Amino acid sequence: MSLSIVQGFSKSLAMTVLSEIGDKTFFAAAILAMRHPRRHVLAGCLSSLIVMTILSAVVGMAAPNLMSRTLTKHIATVLFFGFGLWSLWDAYNGDGESEELAEVEAELDADTKANGQTTKSSTDDDLKKKKRPFMTQFFSPIFLKAFSITFFGEWGDKSQLATIGLAAAENPLGVVLGGILGQALCQTAAVFGGKSLATQISERFIALSGGILFIVFGLQSFFSTIES
Template sequence: MTVLSEVGDRTFCVAAILAMRHPRRSVLFGCLSSVILTTILSAVIGWVAPNLISRRLAHSITTLLFFGFGLWSLWEAYNEDDDDNEELEKVEKELDAAPKDNRGKEPKAKEGNKVDEDLKKQRKPFLTTFLSPVFIKAFSVTFFGEWGDKSQLATIGLAADENAIGVILGGILAQVLCTIAAVVGGKSLASKISERLVMMASGVLFLIFGVLSFLSTID
């Protein structure tokens, strides 16, 4: 479910575009840290939900979410423009409009004195990866892009109705695969993905999960 929700979506395009402009390692660690954190937080919210409301109500909400997301995805696929690169181009324009990071300051950095250069050489690569502006940008853009989307809400619903550990493991595995594919494949991969086909497959899968949830019994 998470793979079909994430492939070709906004955060997938963000990872692909950032990987084309910045060091892939920083982008990969930033995006992965963000999606893993959001998956865990979403599952925890879903796991806590049955303690706040009845399990029967949580099950009913989950079933409605699946049907709602299924119909929503099919509607989006039906109304999707023939230009499959629309989302990619939109994200690219938004990133271009964002404030410039250290990319535009490289010439000045090269003019730094020898002491600054020596300090940079003493830094450990592992630490510079996680403290770099690129890491922070990839993490923040992905985190806020993931918050409130279909995959996150579906994760909350699943964790409320199923085993939370299984939901976390499945969600993280899917997010890691999608993020690695976006970073390694880059913009060329994102541009070749048919959003309409992915939305249709996602909608059908959500409806199947909705039917299974409707037919399942509550322990």
């Protein structure tokens, strides 16, 4: 394994863990795992994040081909510094309580009530299956729910944009491998650790650590030389 892959892997792993722990998708996985079979929740959340990581890395890999490497480097540097300051601001202004946890829990409760009103028991299993949406005939409804909640919750999030910037600056393969491992660690902890783990996480410490890490990435990107 080349040095560039190792460097991209290590950066992506550290960035993913510090970005995803205590994130909205982390809380969603923890709460869903308390209400539904863990294997379906873990499979849905992790599959969604793997797809998101690969898509983000592809965008980042294509960036140097769509614009000059100098401009790509400057954009990546600004992203890292911006996310670093954003995380430090969250750490400074955080009140120590999880507002995102309460928000996600409320959203899932509302979704559960809505589904409960639209799904009535039926004695005819074949008829129920025919009435189900097309995708739910091939995948577990819990898998699809976890997948969709995670995918749309992560779309446009700080960690997705950071992955794009990281893939533009580092080896994309290393970024993908590190991101997938980081997502697997976080989602497994969320699913099997449950809500109790989520409520015990120091969001201020995670935000502070993530902010420092992003600023380090920004400094390294700023002082790095562009390979011809």
